[in-house]
Amino acid sequence: MKIVCIGGGPAGLYFALLMKQLDPHHDITVVERNRPYDTFGWGVVFSDATMDHMRRWDAVTAEQIQQAFNHWDDIELRLKGRRIRSGGHGFVGIGRKKLLNILQARCEALGVALVFETEAESDLDYPDADLIIASDGINSRIRSRCAETFRPDIVTRPNRYLWLGTKRLYDAFTFDFQRSEHGWFQAHIYKFDATTSTFIVECPEHVWLAHGLDRADPAESIAFCERLFADNLQGERLMSNARHLRGSAWLNFQRVVCGQWWLKNTHGSHVVLMGDAVHTAHFAIGSGTKLALEDAIELTRQFKALGQTVVDMPAQIGAVLARYQAERSVETLRLQNAAWNAMEWFEVCGARYCDQLEPEQFMYSMLTRSQRISHENLRLRDAGWLEGYERWFARRAGVVVASGGHPVPPMFTPYTVKGLTLKNRVVVSPMAQYSAVDGVVGDYHLVHLGARALGGAALVMAEMTCVSPEARITPGCPGLWSDAQGEAWRRIVQWVHANSDAAIGVQIGHAGPKGSTNVPWQDAGADQPLPEGNWPLLAASAQPYLPGGQLPRAMTRADMDRVTQGFVAAAVRAAEAGFDWLELHCAHGYLLSSFISPLTNRRDDAYGGPLENRLRWPLEVFAALRAAWPADRPLSVRISAHDWVDGGLTPADAVEVARAFKAAGADLIDVSSGQVSPDQRPTYGRMYQTPFADRIRQEAGIATMAVGAISEADHVNAIIAAGRADLCAVGRPHLANPAWTLAEAARIGFTPINWPKQLVSGKGQMEALAQRAAHQAGGVK
Ligand SMILES: Cc1cc2nc3c(=O)[nH]c(=O)nc-3n(C[C@H](O)[C@H](O)[C@H](O)COP(=O)(O)OP(=O)(O)OC[C@H]3O[C@@H](n4cnc5c(N)ncnc54)[C@H](O)[C@@H]3O)c2cc1C
Ligand SMILES: Cc1cc2nc3c(=O)[nH]c(=O)nc-3n(C[C@H](O)[C@H](O)[C@H](O)COP(=O)(O)O)c2cc1C
Numbered sequence: 007m008k009i010v011c012i013g014g015g016p017a018g019l020y021f022a023l024l025m026k027q028l029d030p031h032h033d034i035t036v037v038e039r040n041r042p043y044d045t046f047g048w049g050v051v052f053s054d055a056t057m058d059h060m061r062r063w064d065a066v067t068a069e070q071i072q073q074a075f076n077h078w079d080d081i082e083l084r085l086k087g088r089r090i091r092s093g094g095h096g097f098v099g100i101g102r103k104k105l106l107n108i109l110q111a112r113c114e115a116l117g118v119a120l121v122f123e124t125e126a127e128s129d130l131d132y133p134d135a136d137l138i139i140a141s142d143g144i145n146s147r148i149r150s151r152c153a154e155t156f157r158p159d160i161v162t163r164p165n166r167y168l169w170l171g172t173k174r175l176y177d178a179f180t181f182d183f184q185r186s187e188h189g190w191f192q193a194h195i196y197k198f199d200a201t202t203s204t205f206i207v208e209c210p211e212h213v214w215l216a217h218g219l220d221r222a223d224p225a226e227s228i229a230f231c232e233r234l235f236a237d238n239l240q241g242e243r244l245m246s247n248a249r250h251l252r253g254s255a256w257l258n259f260q261r262v263v264c265g266q267w268w269l270k271n272t273h274g275s276h277v278v279l280m281g282d283a284v285h286t287a288h289f290a291i292g293s294g295t296k297l298a299l300e301d302a303i304e305l306t307r308q309f310k311a312l313g314q315t316v317v318d319m320p321a322q323i324g325a326v327l328a329r330y331q332a333e334r335s336v337e338t339l340r341l342q343n344a345a346w347n348a349m350e351w352f353e354v355c356g357a358r359y360c361d362q363l364e365p366e367q368f369m370y371s372m373l374t375r376s377q378r379i380s381h382e383n384l385r386l387r388d389a390g391w392l393e394g395y396e397r398w399f400a401r402r403a404g405v406v407v408a409s410g411g412h413p414v415p416p417m418f419t420p421y422t423v424k425g426l427t428l429k430n431r432v433v434v435s436p437m438a439q440y441s442a443v444d445g446v447v448g449d450y451h452l453v454h455l456g457a458r459a460l461g462g463a464a465l466v467m468a469e470m471t472c473v474s475p476e477a478r479i480t481p482g483c484p485g486l487w488s489d490a491q492g493e494a495w496r497r498i499v500q501w502v503h504a505n506s507d508a509a510i511g512v513q514i515g516h517a518g519p520k521g522s523t524n525v526p527w528q529d530a531g532a533d534q535p536l537p538e539g540n541w542p543l544l545a546a547s548a549q550p551y552l553p554g555g556q557l558p559r560a561m562t563r564a565d566m567d568r569v570t571q572g573f574v575a576a577a578v579r580a581a582e583a584g585f586d587w588l589e590l591h592c593a594h595g596y597l598l599s600s601f602i603s604p605l606t607n608r609r610d611d612a613y614g615g616p617l618e619n620r621l622r623w624p625l626e627v628f629a630a631l632r633a634a635w636p637a638d639r640p641l642s643v644r645i646s647a648h649d650w651v652d653g654g655l656t657p658a659d660a661v662e663v664a665r666a667f668k669a670a671g672a673d674l675i676d677v678s679s680g681q682v683s684p685d686q687r688p689t690y691g692r693m694y695q696t697p698f699a700d701r702i703r704q705e706a707g708i709a710t711m712a713v714g715a716i717s718e719a720d721h722v723n724a725i726i727a728a729g730r731a732d733l734c735a736v737g738r739p740h741l742a743n744p745a746w747t748l749a750e751a752a753r754i755g756f757t758p759i760n761w762p763k764q765l766v767s768g769k770g771q772m773e774a775l776a777q778r779a780a781h782q783a784g785g786v787k
Contacts, residue, residue, distance in 0.1 A: 014038030017281025018141030049198025094387030157265030189213035190356030425638035445485025462747030511587025518597025
């Protein structure tokens with residue numbers, strides 16, 4: 007087969023040598039525009055796992071790379087005069103030049119033709135090639151020429167970075183954060199050979215502009231960075247090796263994803279993208295080279311799987327390339343998603359974390375930035391450091407831990423808000439049960455909420471409870487519009503207080519445009535209008551929730567006054583019933599949410615238009631509740647922080663919403679999302695709403711509750727430890743298991759937890775079984 011690799015970076019060179027090694031009959035040429043041994047960049051890092059993979063495919067190069075590697079385990083943070091270090095992270099670093107030299111030499115030894123100082127204009131320059139590898143990097147000319155087929159999706163990110171080197175040596179992967187008069191800069195630093203370290207400096211665009219770095223030449227930029235990181239550099243210089251354009255100046259990272267990875271050109275040659283030409287991964291997780299090398303391995307593997315002679319191969323190329331794309335596109339997307347979280351963390355850390363978090367917590371947040379490294383995973387890496395952090399966190403939460411005693415995991419630290427101290431960070435999320443009769447809760451609710459109060463969660467939130475008959479979602483929804491309803495609730499609250507150490511709260515709300523619908527298990531199901539017995543609906547605007555659904559009436563000022571009074575009366579009854587916590591439901595497209603979202607609020611009066619207007623009446627309701635609800639009991643607000651629809655409420659808007667409720671006296675924002683429009687396109691995944699809780703907590707400076715796909719103690723620990731939220735609401739897992747918290751405690755081996763006295767005989771057995779299961783799985787603790 008005649009193969010031409012356009013671009014002699016890691017992808018092109020490694021593929022060339024692997025294919026030549028697979029069968030020396032292949033005629034392989036690598037065309038590179040630079041001179042040999044002339045490249046941009048400093049060191050690259052990859053993981054031990056990549057090395058193992060390479061060893062299986064070409065032991066010779068793997069051995070040489072291994073010899074040249076610098077291996078280190080530690081990550082060090084430098085922030086606000088502090089240095090914090092944790093171990094067990096397992097990186098290897100190598101100079102990019104060294105890596106390329108090894109690959110070039112191996113290519114030559116195997117008989118690959120290397121053609122330097124030659125610019126390939128197009129894949130059409132090589133009409134007799136069977137296979138053309140477009141390994142021409144992030145700005146791939148080949149990809150651009152056939153963009154209609156390859157469908158590249160290129161996103162340019164807002165931060166600026168400069169890729170430098172220094173002779174100062176570091177024995178850990180070092181992250182240094184420095185504040186200038188205009189904002190925060192960070193350096194990502196790692197040693198990659200005996201004499202040199204990579205030193206990447208990064209900052210947000212506005213900080214970069216404020217310093218005039220857009221007008222600075224490379225020498226001036228370097229001088230600026232040397233001043234900024236002078237403490238760290240201790241007199242060493244920063245260097246640029248950027249004779250080549252890339253790395254010569256401040257860059258923006260570009261995330262590349264392609265819809266199609268290969269094609270057959272007009273000469274009948276197959277052309278396939280590889281490495282940065284087809285996907286990029288941000289340096290925050292340092293895996294671009296790894297991806298390039300693994301692309302090369304996978305394509306070689308696919309050819310090898312044919313098990314045929316060179317002569318037969320050309321006929322099979324199309325099928326091989328299709329399999330290559332199918333395999334690699336999934337894997338690279340997974341990595342790109344993780345890289346995306348890590349990249350975003352570095353983009354916002356100046357605004358969100360550097361000033362807000364203490365260095366200990368900042369370190370935890372940074373280590374878990376990709377959301378792929380969990381709490382227990384950190385324990386596997388460096389148990390000593392994690393235990394130290396758990397102790398630090400527990401002390402901050404007021405837990406006295408005897409020295410030598412096991413630290414209390416973040417999930418099980420207490421939390422105080424107003425006059426209420428919760429025993430841990432787990433909340434049973436409010437979940438409608440549709441089982442009230444005329445709004446009156448009964449034995450079902452006593453058993454349901456009672457069981458969950460015994461199950462270990464610190465706070466059990468009763469479902470959305472309605473402020474009038476027309477405020478109900480369904481005929482089965484509970485209410486607080488009558489004294490009889492208040493009395494029925496009081497029975498449950500008293501039972502919980504008498505029989506458990508859980509607190510109990512209630513969420514009050516008004517269904518607005520989403521009212522008058524079936525209970526989920528009846529007739530056409532949830533959200534569908536009742537077949538008969540409907541009641542009139544209210545909303546911000548006369549717009550049905552579902553197309554063709556029941557039309558609500560746009561509220562008048564008189565309606566607002568009346569409904570506000572209903573909320574106040576419900577809050578007074580909730581206080582009289584003895585609830586410890588009150589939550590105002592402003593989420594999920596219900597009445598108050600219908601005012602806040604621009605998708606549902608089309609008003610042109612003082613209650614519509616800009617966010618400030620749309621919030622006016624919800625804030626009025628909130629202020630009335632604050633006045634009516636006892637001052638020493640917590641009052642929270644549940645919001646939808648993202649409508650997941652273009653033109654809808656965004657997470658940035660949600661920060662403003664939170665600020666407004668904070669100013670009105672809210673103690674905490676319970677951060678949910680969506681359900682405002684049937685057109686929503688949420689991105690589900692574990693803890694998928696937690697980034698919104700994190701953002702609100704840091705930017706609006708108010709306590710938050712995270713909710714949504716939080717289903718393991720590991721999730722709760724990571725969220726609380728990183729300061730992404732103060733509490734975690736857990737919904738569906740509590741439907742399946744009322745004692746979810748007790749079970750999770752047993753699973754992570756946390757035994758000093760109180761069980762209800764009547765149930766305590768079950769504790770030892772659950773813990774023993776959990777320990778055995780963990781042992782068998784070879785898992786945590
Ligand atoms: C600041 C920064 C830090 C990074 N850190 C890391 C890290 O720590 N670890 C890691 O794994 N990755 C890192 N990367 C990414 C890494 O450099 C790339 O992902 C990797 O080099 C991709 O390899 P490649 O072969 O696909 O492309 P490249 O390495 O870009 O190689 C493409 C080659 O094609 C040549 N070329 C382009 N067009 C033509 C043409 N028309 N004709 C002839 N030749 C052409 C170029 O000269 C170049 O040599 C980092 C990147 C940046 C920007
Ligand atoms: C059956 C059911 C009923 C729900 N009812 C309410 C409710 O009354 N009020 C509310 O704010 N959210 C309600 N939710 C949303 C949950 O409180 C929670 O936010 C959601 O289920 C995501 O959390 P999870 O992934 O832990 O289940 C309900 C969810 C379910 C599954």
